Every structure is written in C-alpha cells, then in structure tokens.
Amino acid sequence: MKVxxxxxxxxxxxxxxxxxxxxxxxxxxxxxxxTNAEALAKLVGATFTTEMSEIETDADxxxxxxxxxxxxxxxxxFDLPNAIHLHTAGSISIRIFEKYSTKYGVFYPLQTFSxxxxxxxxxxxxxxxxxxxxxxxxxxxxxxxxxxxxxxxxSEQRKKIHLAAVFACNFTNYMYDMASVILEDAGVSxxxxxPLIKETADKVMTLPPFNAQTGPAVRYDENTIDxxxxxxxxxxxxxKIYKLLTTDINKRHQKK
Amino acid sequence: MKVxxxxxxxxxxxxxxxxxxxxxxxxxxxxxxxTNAEALAKLVGATFTTEMSEIETDADxxxxxxxxxxxxxxxxxFDLPNAIHLHTAGSISIRIFEKYSTKYGVFYPLQTFSxxxxxxxxxxxxxxxxxxxxxxxxxxxxxxxxxxxxxxxxSEQRKKIHLAAVFACNFTNYMYDMASVILEDAGVSxxxxxPLIKETADKVMTLPPFNAQTGPAVRYDENTIDxxxxxxxxxxxxxKIYKLLTTDINKRHQKK
Numbered sequence: 001m002k003v004x005x006x007x008x009x010x011x012x013x014x015x016x017x018x019x020x021x022x023x024x025x026x027x028x029x030x031x032x033x034x035t036n037a038e039a040l041a042k043l044v045g046a047t048f049t050t051e052m053s054e055i056e057t058d059a060d061x062x063x064x065x066x067x068x069x070x071x072x073x074x075x076x077x078f079d080l081p082n083a084i085h086l087h088t089a090g091s092i093s094i095r096i097f098e099k100y101s102t103k104y105g106v107f108y109p110l111q112t113f114s115x116x117x118x119x120x121x122x123x124x125x126x127x128x129x130x131x132x133x134x135x136x137x138x139x140x141x142x143x144x145x146x147x148x149x150x151x152x153x154x155s156e157q158r159k160k161i162h163l164a165a166v167f168a169c170n171f172t173n174y175m176y177d178m179a180s181v182i183l184e185d186a187g188v189s190x191x192x193x194x195p196l197i198k199e200t201a202d203k204v205m206t207l208p209p210f211n212a213q214t215g216p217a218v219r220y221d222e223n224t225i226d227x228x229x230x231x232x233x234x235x236x237x238x239x240k241i242y243k244l245l246t247t248d249i250n251k252r253h254q255k256k
Numbered sequence: 257m258k259v260x261x262x263x264x265x266x267x268x269x270x271x272x273x274x275x276x277x278x279x280x281x282x283x284x285x286x287x288x289x290x291t292n293a294e295a296l297a298k299l300v301g302a303t304f305t306t307e308m309s310e311i312e313t314d315a316d317x318x319x320x321x322x323x324x325x326x327x328x329x330x331x332x333x334f335d336l337p338n339a340i341h342l343h344t345a346g347s348i349s350i351r352i353f354e355k356y357s358t359k360y361g362v363f364y365p366l367q368t369f370s371x372x373x374x375x376x377x378x379x380x381x382x383x384x385x386x387x388x389x390x391x392x393x394x395x396x397x398x399x400x401x402x403x404x405x406x407x408x409x410x411s412e413q414r415k416k417i418h419l420a421a422v423f424a425c426n427f428t429n430y431m432y433d434m435a436s437v438i439l440e441d442a443g444v445s446x447x448x449x450x451p452l453i454k455e456t457a458d459k460v461m462t463l464p465p466f467n468a469q470t471g472p473a474v475r476y477d478e479n480t481i482d483x484x485x486x487x488x489x490x491x492x493x494x495x496k497i498y499k500l501l502t503t504d505i506n507k508r509h510q511k512k
Contacts, residue, residue, distance in 0.1 A: 215426030
C-alpha cells in the first residue's frame with residue numbers, strides 16, 4: 001500500500017508518521033512550502049515536492065491535510081489519479097470531491113495535534129465517511145490499523161463533532177491560558193493549577209459535565225463573583241468572558 | 257489531635273474523610289442541615305450537631321468549610337475556643353478571623369470536589385496562610401500529611417489563584433458541557449470527545465497553554481468559523497460564547 005500526503009501541517013505530520021510506523025509506505029509529501037514538505041519527508045523517509053506536476057500518480061491513497069480554500073484550489077488544478085482521495089478535516093463536506101473523482105472519502109482523526117508533542121494514536125477516534133460502501137470498508141480497515149475507536153459519521157455530524165471539539169479543546173485550552181495569565185499576575189507558578197486541570201478532565205470521564213459543574217457560578221455565590229469581577233477590573237476582555245460564562249452557567253443550572 | 261468541622265459540603269466531606277483515613281480524630285461535624293451533618297458524621301465516625309451551643313470546645317483545630325456570608329454569620333455568633341481556627345476557602349481573606357481569635361489561618365485545597373467522586377489527595381496543592389509563624393509551621397506539618405504540594409500564599413494571591421481556578425476548572429467544565437450539548441444534537445455519544453478532552457489537559461502538563469493553542473480561531477480560518485456560526489444560528493448563547501472566545505484567541509495570538 002502506497003500513500004501520498006498533500007499538505008504537511010500538524011495533522012499530516014502525525015498521520016504520516018503513524019502510517020510509516022506501522023509499515024505503510026508513505027511515498028511522497030507535497031506542500032507549497034518546501035521547508036515543511038522536506039521536514040516531514042525526512043521524518044517518514046519519503047520524497048517531497050512543491051510542484052503539482054511532480055506528484056506521483058500511482059499511489060493507493062491520497063491524503064489531503066489542507067484547509068477548505070487550499071483544498072478547493074488544489075482539486076481544481078490537480079488531475080486526480082484513479083485512486084482513493086481522502087481529506088482529513090472536520091468541517092469540510094465529503095462532497096468537495098464529487099466533481100473530481102468517484103472514489104473518495106473522509107478520514108478525520110478527532111484530536112489536537114501539536115508538532116512537538118507525541119501522541120498515542122490507539123484511542124484517537126477516527127471519523128470515516130466514504131463515497132461507496134466498498135471504500136467505506138477499506139477505510140474502516142485502514143483506520144482500525146491505527147485505533148480501536150472508528151466511527152461512521154456523515155458530513156453533517158462531522159461538522160458538529162468538529163464544533164464540539166472547538167469547545168472541548170480550543171476554548172478549553174484558552175481557559176487554561178487565561179488561568180496562566182492570572183497566575184502570572186499573582187506571581188504564582190502555573191504548576192499549582194495542573195492537578196486541578198487534570199482532575200477537571202478526569203471527572204467527565206465518569207460524570208456527565210452537567211453533573212460535574214462546581215464553582216461560584218452554579219450556586220450564584222454573589223460575594224465571590226463580585227470579588228472576582230473586582231480583581232478583573234483592569235482586564236476588560238477577561239471580565240467579559242467571566243460575566244458571560246457565569247450568567248450562562250447559572251441559567252443552565254436553574255433550568256433543570 | 258482532635259478536629260471539628262463546621263460545614264458539611266464537598267470540601268468538608270473530602271477533607272474530613274482524608275483526615276480520618278490518616279488517623280486524625282475528626283470528632284464532630286456541625287451543620288445547619290442535619291441530614292448533611294449526619295451523613296458526613298457517619299462517614300468519618302464522628303458525632304454531629306445542628307446546635308452551636310453543642311459544639312465541642314476542646315478540639316485542636318476548627319475547620320470552617322462555609323461560604324463567605326455563612327462564615328461571617330457563624331463567627332459573629334460563636335464564642336471561639338482557644339484553638340486554631342482555619343477556613344478552607346479560596347476567596348475569603350484570612351482577616352475574617354481577626355476580630356474573634358488570635359490563632360487562625362487558611363487551609364485551602366485547590367481542587368474540585370464532587371461528593372460522588374473519590375480523589376487522590378497526594379498531589380492536591382494546599383495553600384497555607386497563618387496568623388503567626390508558629391501556626392504556619394503547624395499548618396505546614398498538617399498539610400504535608402495530606403499532600404506533597406504545600407504552598408505558602410497570602411490572601412491576595414489566594415484570591416487570584418481561586419479566580420484562575422474558576423477559568424481552569426469551572427469554565428473549562430462548562431466548555432465540556434457545551435460540547436456535550438452539541439454532540440447530543442448531532443446524535444453522537446459524548447464518548448467520542450473524551451480522548452480529546454484528556455489530551456487537551458495532558459498537553460498543558462508540558463507545554464504552556466499559549467503554545468498549545470490550536471483550532472480555527474488562532475489561525476483565523478474564516479471559512480470554518482462561518483460554518484460553525486451557521487450551525488449555532490438557533491443557539492444564541494453558544495453563538496455569543498463562540499464569537500467572543502474566537503475574537504479573543506485571535507487577538508492574543510496576533511499580539512505576540
């Protein structure tokens with residue numbers, strides 16, 4: 001089995017490395033920026049190119065790890081070989097391929113990838129969608145080589161899963177970041193909050209988040225809330241977030 | 257060593273159980289609600305009372321696990337024995353005791369406690385503050401029986417630590433909760449997002465959260481952001497949060 005990657009960002013990097021580590025031949029990396037393409041090609045023992053005309057045409061799978069616009073632009077210029085074409089994005093419909101190919105699908109790993117952080121693939125959910133049941137079967141087999149968590153999801157569901165991931169990952173990380181800003185201002189190391197971050201994540205492995213909610217907002221402890229707003233008086237952005245989330249948490253817990 | 261607890265909420269429950277488990281005599285639980293007091297008393301083999309006049313006066317430590325207003329009200333009515341008086345709250349100043357006693361302090365465990373979730377105390381940071389260096393030493397010794405993470409913090413720092421905890425825990429949990437709402441709407445199990453939640457927390461154990469930030473907001477991927485806002489068009493509260501956090505994340509990452 002031979003695989004070509006179009007794109008060399010975080011998703012491509014982790015996916016290509018994983019494939020290579022289980023013996024799948026990652027043959028070539030294409031990227032518009034040669035430094036990125038070269039770096040990833042080196043990691044997985046592939047060749048690289050920045051020229052569309054040099055992309056190998058005999059691979060079994062083409063993995064596209066590009067954003068919406070770049071993918072559209074690429075597909076409109078590239079003459080797709082008679083292989084299986086897969087994008088790896090949460091928010092892009094499977095239909096993006098339909099004008100260009102008959103064999104295509106989606107292979108979306110639901111995880112946050114950073115270049116400098118290794119990852120255990122075995123529990124990462126991979127969301128699969130395919131242009132036919134035959135290809136779906138192939139994608140399921142391929143995904144099961146990487147993880148035990150394979151999900152069949154349509155494009156509408158996948159879009160919502162990606163949106164949920166923005167809340168559970170990107171926005172959550174921003175909450176950590178704001179905590180770090182506040183601690184820095186207090187002259188206290190970020191270390192102090194790490195066990196709390198761990199436990200907060202750990203709790204929702206067994207409790208629904210609604211039941212795990214604690215803090216001044218849920219019990220509307222006005223005294224504490226006022227003290228916090230006073231502390232944030234010169235940080236208008238943080239204050240806005242604090243007010244909005246406190247109001248919403250309180251509303252949600254009064255409702256039930 | 258003999259300890260009395262005033263209050264029987266989540267903090268009191270976890271702290272009293274931990275003390276009892278390491279052989280410290282938790283002698284009595286006072287609470288205004290007899291069911292709570294009785295439940296905790298049973299757990300730790302203590303007596304309980306709902307009458308101030310029946311509170312034992314010969315304990316070494318009185319632990320107050322009450323909110324701001326309840327603590328004020330209690331102290332104004334209770335004739336404090338010549339023991340060490342400790343509150344366990346993040347946002348209450350140590351000075352709340354100064355009119356009533358000469359021996360007092362703060363013993364604040366920085367963690368999220370839920371009654372139905374057991375917790376490993378050994379890594380929980382405990383923030384200590386005391387009315388004298390002699391009492392400080394005693395509190396450090398006591399805290400070290402529970403955890404290896406003992407911090408000396410003044411009331412101003414502690415207030416900020418508590419505020420940081422609201423972001424890193426309460427608001428973070430609300431992000432999980434909103435993710436669960438979105439997934440439910442998509443007909444997808446919350447299970448799918450758990451590995452992402454774990455990894456998001458795990459990442460900031462080694463990377464500063466600023467460096468761990470990923471997602472459409474940080475790279476201002478307008479296409480994806482627009483799709484998400486469209487998905488949220490009938491959920492005005494979620495949409496407001498999405499817009500605010502996306503703007504703020506983008507601003508913060510353009511700055512640097």
